[in-house]
Amino acid sequence: MMNSWQLWRSVLVKDLRIAARRRSDALNPLLFLLMVVTLFPLGIGPGPDILARIAPGIIWVAALLATLLGLDRLFKDDYNDGSLEQLCLLPQPLAFTLTAKVAAHWLLSGLPLVILSPVLALLLNLPLDAWWALALTLLLGTPALSALGAIGAALTLQLQRGGSLVSLILLPLFIPLLIFATSAVENAGMGLAVQGQLAILAAISVLTVTLAPLAMAAAVRMSMN
Amino acid sequence: MTQSTNTAMPLLHADRVSSIRSGRVLFSQLQLAVQAGEIWQISGANGAGKSTLLRMLAGLLVPNEGEVRFNGQPLHRVRDDYHQQLLYIGHKAAVKPELSALENVFWQRRLGGDTTATAEQAQDWDVLEQLGLLGLEEEMTGRLSAGQQRRVALTRLWCSTASLWILDEPFTSLDVDGIALLQQRFLQHLSRGGSIVMTSHQPLTDTQLPLQQLTLNSARAEVLL
């Protein structure tokens, strides 16, 4: 019999392969993020001081919104073509299998954000001391975004137009991440310690990534109705 | 509405199951006992609850009343064992349009629990050849015709080791040859002691199949809301 780990890997590989063949789906949220970040200097004025001050907030809020955009493709296609019900019918635990899909989502939405962060920092005139903190907060925080987002996506599977509802139920849950991440970046810019915030972010991510699959599995089974 | 009181313990037993969907009683107190080596055709008008019954048998839906038993044990208690023995192909056939036919076959085999799987295997080619898909194996499945896509989905019947097949409208969009091929495969499966529960609007043409019928009678359905 196939063990859970083998199944996990093949789900991940399959999802990445499908994403590779539909590149625009993965790219659009990133382009959206880039454009939102561009809009702020245009709306507020290009003064470097004020931009640097609000940069962490802007980048993180834009990252939250970009995550929401990409959630649609997380389970919906698999739900519509019947793959998801096949995953429910496997002897391997569903909660664990679903983490493979979350991992694929993170590799396609969270990781590119981390890679893109120097560019964003540059655009918003973030001091050099702060951009590595920004990259670290994104690296530590985005797994939690993907995992929480997956709960929202799974809960709204049955609904035809779940998009705005997903934002409604998820954004309040994102708030702690936003608070600790932006504060870490701010502190780093002022040359203060950031270990505390980063530790909390890591703790939130670990907690979310371990607990969220249970809620996801319950939501997916509920959607089989 | 009730049939078959065999003395031997049935492989799969739906014991007085009822379904209430969006305020209507689709069926109630329904009895179905499937023995090893039997093939059952569930028939009934549109909306009579055929797919619902199959999903209940597969364990995707919990009956509103009654219970489904596998080897005498309630499904939720023997879920993993049951799912190893089960192959369910629903209305939506879990074929990924972004993957090639060969990749889909590989993925289907993985879902079937095959561990030895590497990307390309001789047996995959055999199966594709039998189903008349040779020469299309590198084509994206989304670009194939509906009947060809169905054939890709049905390759699972050739790869799986499951003893119980639950098939929702397997003949949909297949041509005459395809239907004949599938019925041959049914005979093979039955001769090995396997069992099949299926729905179909078409009458099965192969007279050798020891077909048993269960008709869902929607005229008796109660309107609740």
Added chain:
Amino acid sequence: MAFDSFQEFVQMGGYGFYVWLSFFLTFLVIAGVALDALIGRRRLQRQSRTLQRRRQRLSKRQQRQSSPVEESKR
């Protein structure tokens, strides 16, 4: 008693507007929730009656279908 006269009680040491506004709004919200529950019950009653009528129509039809002899007599 913290106030000497009713007038003073209403004025709340100059904060009367704020205090009474919050009490009034609170009352309004609670009354709204309670009223909504009562209206909900009315709605359920209406739904139940519709349901009964539908069931009657259906059982009549079924009787007619099951006894065609009576049908022809009429």
Added chain:
Amino acid sequence: MWRWLHPYAKPEATYRLVDKLLPWFAALTAVSLLVGMVWGLAFAPSDYQQGDSYRIIYIHVPSAIFSMGAYFGMAVMGVIALVWQIKTAEWSIPAIAPVGAAMTAIALFTGAIWGKPMWGTWWVWDARLTSELILLFLYVGVMALYYAFDDQRTGAKAAAILAIVGVVNLPIIHYSVEWWNTLHQGATITKFERPSIATSMLWPLLISLLGFMLLTISLVMMRFKNELLRHELHRPWAQRVLGTAEESH
């Protein structure tokens, strides 16, 4: 004719129980709220710093506490519904959510009204007000999710899952907002948390707390009765209760 539907279902027993208890709870609510409010408004002494404006505390604090309490209760019901598959627990969630949201709304606007004379502005990003605002969003999410489903059973199950996810997050949100508040405002006077409160002010507050607890429970019971009837509308007992049952059947 209805033989396949449980002859005596659990929801009916639940309904009878709630129906029997509700008048008692309602009466106790009325008494304790009346005592608490009259005592708080007329008899408790005036605060030496805030004058009589502090009397808003007698609704602000209880409603804030039970807005959280109701959410917690909703999550407990969600766990019961999902773990033991008890449908009446499932149906209680749409009964609790609007009441909790109403409590949250009360806590929010009483806080804002209190802020106006104290701070000169209707809205301050105070830790508790911000937490209440986020709590309101959480309630709105649960209710929106429930009403988005055509099938109420699925909707209730989805709401149950979301309520549980929310309650796990609630302490984290609460802590992070408090931390954020101290970070950005420094050690300013927090207007709601007084270091100590005089006993003469505390007693009416405790009675108001009791009153709001009973009020929350009574309102939930009222809505819960409706939810039970709504899901059981096709059963004879619900029709008898609603007075729409027919004689011949």
